[in-house]
Amino acid sequence: MSTIHFIGGEKGGVGKSLVARLLSQYLIDHNLPFLGFDSDRSHGALLRFYSNYASPVVVDHYESLDKVVEAATEDSERRILVDLAAQTHQPLVKWMEESGMLELAHEFGIKVRYWHVMDSGKDSVDLLRRLLDRFGAQLDYVLVLNQLRGDDFDILESSGEKERALALGARIIRIPRLHESAMTRIDARSTSFWAATNSADKEATGLGLLERQRVKVWLNKANAELAQVGV
Secondary structure (H helix, E strand, O other): OOEEEEEEOOOOOOOHHHHHHHHHHHHHHOOOOEEEEEOOOOOOHHHHHOHHHEEEOOOOOHHHHHHHHHHHHHOOOOEEEEEOOOOOHHHHHHHHHHHOHHHHHHHOOOEEEEEEEEOOOHHHHHHHHHHHHHHHHHOEEEEEEEHHHOOOOHHHHHHOHHHHHHHOOOEEEEEOOOOHHHHHHHHHOOOOHHHHHHOOOHHHHOOOHHHHHHHHHHHHHHHHHHHHHOO
16 A cells, blocks of 8 residues: 655654655665655755655645645555645644545555654654644554754653553654764755765765765664664
């Protein structure tokens, strides 16, 4: 069956677009067909780094969001990635409710997965609580603990929301830390993760030999996490 992957978390700066890029590169590396939709109108990461695979989507425009589901029905082998910009959760929920989107997805055998990307702060836990309150067992959840945005997730551990999500079948993955300067250079040059790990052209990537090796180690660890939950 086709799967629609919503990459969200609502809060800005938690790493949603990073996860969308990791998923895109993982699918490319494993020769898995996918189509990306980018909702960030100002600096969409999928449109910037993987433009051959992505199209813009306007979250507060129903006809635009409809294309996400239509794309999923057209090819059962193709994954659909939707990179959700910050502050898009409410219009997305409104569209889902008024369109009966989840019911239709169930009818067509389409899985709907929500990747809740989190930093180590309380806001991410509060947003997780609201997500679970609203959708309960209707979605397939992956909690993404982004260690590039903090590695102390004690607030989540003590909140009870982790156990609640696990009881609903959620899986948890961690995006490991990467030396900050390497990611800065990758982003500054709009370099794909493939180029960052395979191109020896330092002028093009900005990465020296050992920096490229660090990115390769980091990417392998991130891919191992993605492989655990399947894409």
